[in-house]
Amino acid sequence: QDLGFVKTSMGDLQGALATYLECKRMCQAYSFLQNKYGEKNLITIGRAKAHLGNFKEALAAYDECKLMLHGLDRLQSLDGAQLSIEIGKAKHGIGDYRAALAAYAESKRTLQACNHLQSDFGADLFTCIGLSQDCLGDTQEALAAHDESK
Secondary structure: OOOHHHHHHHHOHHHHHHHHHHHHHHHOOOOOOOOHHHHHHHHHHHHHHHHHHHHHHHHHHHHHHHHHHHHHHOOOHHHHHHHHHHHHHHHHHHOOOOHHHHHHHHHHHHHHOOOOOOOHHHHHHHHHHHHHHOOOOHHHHHHHHHHHHH
C-alpha cells in the first residue's frame, strides 16, 4: 500500500495501480480483504483508476468497498462517509452531476450522524458539492457550498 503511495507521488499512476492490485491479491490470499486493510486498498484502487480517467472502473472498486462496509455494518461510519465522497467524485468525473450530489448527500447525512460535519471530511464534501452544483449551472447553491467549506 505504501509503495503505491510513493509511486503516486512520483507521478507513476500506472505503477501505483499495479501495486494496489497486487496488495489486493495479497489481502485476499491472507483473508485481510474484509477489514480495514481491504477497505483502504479498495479506496486507493478506486482513486488510482479515477486519476487515470477510468471512472467506471473506479466506481466498481467503490461498489466492492461499499458491499464490504455494509457487510461489516460500517456503512454509517466515517469510512462510509469518505467512501460516499469518493463515489460522488467518480460520478462527477463521468458527468453524472445529479448522481454525484446524491452520493454527497449520503455522505453529509452520515457525517452529521457521526458528528463530523465540521471536519476535513466536511470541508472536502462541501467543496465537491459546490463543484457539482456549478456544473449543473446552480451558481447560488455552488457559492453557498463553497462558503460552507471555508
